[in-house]
Amino acid sequence: MSEPFTVAIDGPAASGKGTISRAVAARFGFAHMDTGLLYRAVGVRMLDGTEPVAAAQALTRADLADETRLRGAEAAQAASKVAVLPAVRAALVDFQRAFARRAGGAVLDGRDIGTVICPQAEVKLFVTASAEVRAHRRYLELRKSDPDTTEDEVLADVLVRDARDSERTTAPLRAAADAVRIDTSHLSIDAAVEIAVKLVDERYKRG
Secondary structure (H helix, E strand, O other): OOOOOEEEEEOOOOOOHHHHHHHHHHHHOOEEEEOHHHHHHHHHHHHOOOOHHHHHHOOOHHHHOOHHHHOOHHHHHHHHHHOOOHHHHHHHHHHHHHHHOOOOOEEEEEOOHHHHHOOOOOEEEEEEOOHHHHHHHHHHHHHHHOOOOOHHHHHHHHHHHHHHHHHOOOOOOOOOOOOEEEEOOOOOHHHHHHHHHHHHHHHHHHO
16 A cells, blocks of 8 residues: 555553554554654653753654663653643654655554544544553553552552643543544453454555
């Protein structure tokens, strides 16, 4: 396929949207972008002393290379803080839109892909799960590197991030009106992926 075909997948932290996005991209041979990494990279540069807007404007692919640090809890907190800044979001819009409309198809996951970045995406999905389920998933990840982490602490962090993401004035986390909602609270990852793949395949075949 040479024509652009965009799959926009939004949802809160630890909902499974990243895993689903990567699986969909692999199944159809589309390029994939975890847009959250852009904000985590800006957050990391802020932690290192760079002003957030300047960090966003100067962001390069090299800033996305250290995924170990970018996937950490400190980077996640910093990302949530810089993501509320309208000037940071504006600086990253063109980068994301260009990727989305590349030839050969693209899957982008984040929090405002279907509503702000790619409102004309051919497929829009909103992946979610209960806060408790998401906190448990995140806890299982974090305790590998930080055995002292408690599930209650992770749940509190998830709730804070949800509130911050949903209540920000610029591009708040919400499902697009025409997005298909997938609740992964009681789904295996394989089942969730198959639901997403079927939805994409139906639209893809219609051209």
